[in-house]
Amino acid sequence: MVGSHLAKPSEERRMRDYWKMPLDELREEAREKTLRQHGRRVTYVVNRNANFTRVCNVGCSFCGFGRRPGTKGASSDRIDEVVARVAKTPWVTEVCLQGGIDPDLPPEYYFDLVRALREAFPWMHLHAFSPMEIDSLCAKAECEPEEILSKMRAAGVGTIPGTAAEILVDEVRKKISRNKLPVARWMQIVRAAHRTGLKSSATILFGHVERWEDIRAHFEVLRSVQESTGGFTELVPLAFIPYQNRLGSMLARRAGSMGVLEERIRKRAMRLYPLARMVLGEVIPNLQTSWVKLGVEGAVESLGWGCNDFGGTLYEESITRASGGKHGEKMEPEEIEAAIRGAGYEASLRSTVYGPAKKLFSLVKKSCHPPAREHLVPRIA
Template identity: 40%
Template structure:
């Protein structure tokens, strides 16, 4: 045993009333995990039932049988994995016996025929095949492993595990359940656990209760796990598993631990391992008593398979996942689908995963590091759906945060993060509250602007990792040829837009290395000369900064010249995420957070209003979203210059950082809807217009956001280029008639607006509703060489 504090804790655990332990454990669990109880949706792949050990309680291990293959074949492994992937699983759990080739010639011969020397060599190969062919994340439980075996499996698995079971040496002596099982020696299992820590492998372990150990020996095992985790931080979950007697084993008639014993062990694990540890009890081994297990301090149900049985406990069927969600909700908690690698490790993949594994984790995970839970992604035509609601109540903390926001209070970052983490009934309440606030703020009118996007060049000297639009030496493989619009083509498009009822042209482009501030001034002057009444909404803070630098003048002076040349407002793009930790990765050479805010502030001071945006769903996490929203809110209080807030979900398909495996697949639909809802709450009452992007969300997604706090549908666009380059499947124009049909379908009233939310003359509206087809655009080839990068 450890120090005096451990001894005192052990005495208390063995002597205190069970009710006191449960209360303390449940409170500690809530401190670390709130209302969430997670599970992993898995498929169970028993690679081999052969094992050199003879544990007296095990029904999984078998002896070789004539005519029965010793191992699943690669085709059989893939068939099971593909069935799991089709059923929405994210984990492939490989379970097998310990090193059967050391005991059975049949195992050695089968491995030789497959082309492998050891069972773990074959396991590594099958993990690789499953990962690459199905996208499922392997979790491997092969027993005792050497350093090289753990390291090899790390390259193709998201996590690994070995049940410590017990540190009782007595159990390995004659008469003990582990007698004759060399791999159950406590020292060997602890060494595997220690090596996994040194190699930074997210690791599963746990105890098996009721196999002859004492309670003091259970505590000894839990303290040993805690100490190893303190040293390496790698134990991602601890399972408290109750022995179940099985027919045809030496313990077939043994007495199973009762529920109080299991509950005591769970509480002891929580109280020893602390609030942050993930503590699991398999639900199929304790049917009908879920509330007791939850009360005792678990926060995870482990792996549940909709496809395969529990091959280790075949007598105990898995609960249906929908039933598990309902029963978890009945106990006041919310079921959350996780990956085999837990969120805290998924948020630090550089430290905990091999590159190929990390890529797939990102593609399967949401912003919190949990499983995405849907097939939708921004820019796709997959049907967007919010997750089902099971809970009967809403977290009082969520209710309190909402009330503060509706009252106009400045939420702090942890409160905003908590709103973004809302799921189930909590999420439903956040969305409803945002919609209530939208109705109180702007009524049932949904506004939109008839405008045209003019992206004057896709040539860019910057290297933003998210951008599939820009062209340069490092982006030549991306879709579309480089272009640099001639001034007369820009003017032609502006004239045509006016003739089709537009009140605004929105101009943005790449940072062409040959452009100067005079380029931007010339564009404004030419458009104003041709279409004097057109509102010019142009030039992100990055373009403004670059233009000012080329003319050797302060940003303020350059903005004043742009205003005099006809610039009316600025788009609040190039913000991406106003968190420099994220910007250092995705756009290291771009303006910093402070520089972006300074340009916006300066523009506001000159009477040039701007929009504000966020581009989310790539590498950042909810804390970055909170920082971003608070930065915008604070500046709006100071200047009042933002007209609206526009969430722009990351479109992943052609983005360089996604193609390199370094980004997620954009936000989930729940996250995208919550971004609009939380923005409405967090920015209230200072930014009153929340716009949804039909280009990225699609019409159905945009409709959902209009029922979640948004009150604006943005622009008709006419020529959307940037999202199309990234791979969005939605159109380049959303004409007024279609916008108004969508708005009316929601029981809301459509209204055309100007860029500054003024009324549109009747002539403009009438013209927009009878617009001729667009003439083909001309993409002027580059007139200047792209600068070397």
């Protein structure tokens, strides 16, 4: 079964050795490997989120953001409203577009939204629409992923987020989100995106009901896709936020308290990040931390666990906040740089696909001239 296959014997032994390795030893190996691959350079991106609909008929138990159609708070933004929100941060170089799965939102809305943003902000890279959203668009338009993705690329999408992955094991997916697309479909859509020239991130949601065997299987799915397409730009482990969703309430009761559950999630993060570096670092060299999930202090600490990327400025963060996230929804570029440098690393501004950002920022300055925010554009060496 896709998503629950075993690794090759040698690979299985290697991963089990890392899993059983004392934490300090594992983290030191991951730190040394990261230094060999990236030196002391830690990257980040000046980006923002734009979540355009809370309407969602999927019903993930770990999500506090989505609203069933017809219920309180179930609404979608007009395209001009999304454009107006993005216009508040004209200096960003990336916009991440994601929303709930609204059964009544037509495919034309998505294409028109992309075109409107591309016209208004030609310097911004559009990182748009998860595999789950692409799957929904395919059903509505009655076409294959390649057709939708090719049209998206032509409209102006630059990359897609590799979210909706959660844990790439069908048995686990049925427990935490029984309406989520199957692992095989997720892989099909991601591979189709890579074939059409749209690279993607890769993600894993950890700290809930997953076991070691599930994480191993998830990593093997990512490895198999990456070895065939080379289309993943980064791996982004995402810690489960348990405060305002059904799954978190259930797990806290089982654990005895929310505090016990929080500690379990923290300990899982401390091992998963270095494990990801050691197991997948050769095929997916960029490992991104998440200050919005771990907090700035936790994100800085994870730079010593194998992470080489600090993520982005975000400016709008609705999904984590809806589940009770406690670490805010934005960081200014100089705050990110201060955090990175304070930990003894070199901060380096990047593009969405991990290219140099000097020319990109030159274009931003020339195109939008945000004089009141000019100081927020960091000095590019």
